[in-house]
Amino acid sequence: MSQQESEAVFEETFSDDDIADYLQRHPNFFDRHSSLLTDLKVAHEPGAAAISLVERQVTLLRQRSNQLERQLKDLVTVAKLNDALVEKMHGLSIRLMAASGCAERVDILETCLREEFRAERAAVVLFSPLLDESVAGHGFLKVADRSESGLKPFASFLKSARPRCGLMRDRQKTFLFGDDAGEISSAALVPLGSRAELGFLVIGSRDPDYFNPGKGMDFLTRLGELVSVALIGHQGSRAETGSREYEL
Numbered sequence: 001m002s003q004q005e006s007e008a009v010f011e012e013t014f015s016d017d018d019i020a021d022y023l024q025r026h027p028n029f030f031d032r033h034s035s036l037l038t039d040l041k042v043a044h045e046p047g048a049a050a051i052s053l054v055e056r057q058v059t060l061l062r063q064r065s066n067q068l069e070r071q072l073k074d075l076v077t078v079a080k081l082n083d084a085l086v087e088k089m090h091g092l093s094i095r096l097m098a099a100s101g102c103a104e105r106v107d108i109l110e111t112c113l114r115e116e117f118r119a120e121r122a123a124v125v126l127f128s129p130l131l132d133e134s135v136a137g138h139g140f141l142k143v144a145d146r147s148e149s150g151l152k153p154f155a156s157f158l159k160s161a162r163p164r165c166g167l168m169r170d171r172q173k174t175f176l177f178g179d180d181a182g183e184i185s186s187a188a189l190v191p192l193g194s195r196a197e198l199g200f201l202v203i204g205s206r207d208p209d210y211f212n213p214g215k216g217m218d219f220l221t222r223l224g225e226l227v228s229v230a231l232i233g234h235q236g237s238r239a240e241t242g243s244r245e246y247e248l
Contacts, residue, residue, distance in 0.1 A: 034060065085219050088116045089226065096230045105230055110140040113203060121184050121204040123176050124227070125151075127197065142176070144199075150175040154200070157189050161196045163220035164189045165211040168204070176202055186211040190224040192231060201227055 023029055030036060034056075092112045099105040113119040127146045144151060146158075153171040157164050165188045173181035184204035188211045192198040201224060205211055 030056065082219075088112075089219075089222060092116070093226060096226070106140060109227065109230065117203065118205070118210075119203040120206050121177055121180065121202075123202045123204075124192070124199060125176070125202070126192075126199040126231075128199075154189070158191070158196050158200070161191045161194075163191065163217045163224065164213075165215045165217075165220075166213050167208060173204075177204070188215070188220055190220050190227070192224055192228045198228055198231055 092108075095108045095112065096105055099108055109124075110122060113122040122140065123142055124140060125142045125144055127144065151158070153169055153175070166186060168184060168187045170181070172187075173184050177184060183206055185206055185208035187202055187204040190201040190203070192200055203211070
């Protein structure tokens with residue numbers, strides 16, 4: 001059936017008076033079908049009395065425009081933040097590659113997390129000791145046996161081996177930061193290595209909303225990969241013999 005034939009059948013079934021009568025008896029029709037308002041074409045002569053339907057169309061279009069403008073601003077903000085993070089990741093990568101030894105890499109990692117990534121407290125938990133004993137006492141590093149009781153509050157995170165953001169439990173903060181535990185509210189937990197076999201990185205903030213579950217995880221995943229490479233990149237022949245000791 002052609003469009004003209006379809007319109008002819010409609011006109012035979014419903015006259016203009018029928019439609020007008022229906023709309024008069026159902027004044028809230030367009031409230032229930034507001035999407036139709038943007039498709040209707042209604043004459044609005046200058047100087048004539050205000051036509052509510054046209055005003056409603058204008059209101060809907062204005063609301064849609066404002067919504068799109070907010071979405072665009074949000075996208076621009078996210079894009080700027082992502083660009084800044086990419087630059088920081090690039091800078092950290094260059095500095096780690098240029099480091100002359102184990103101690104320097106540890107210092108660079110701790111300094112960059114604190115100064116560039118706004119980590120008010122940060123820690124790396126390793127499940128194997130480092131070969132270089134000169135960094136054994138570095139407060140940024142903590143060596144722990146994966147089966148020790150202090151790691152029980154991290155069990156679900158370690159099992160999933162995926163980055164996680166949110167509020168920290170008291171037992172988690174005490175294990176990581178000791179007497180300074182009260183300074184940290186939220187944190188990002190980042191596994192190091194496949195299935196977190198190397199350990200994990202913690203970036204803490206006093207702000208309880210700074211690391212929330214809605215945070216994007218792509219950046220944290222890439223940061224974990226970078227730190228993991230820095231941790232195992234110079235283990236030399238011990239990697240081939242299956243040693244569980246890792247050199248930075």
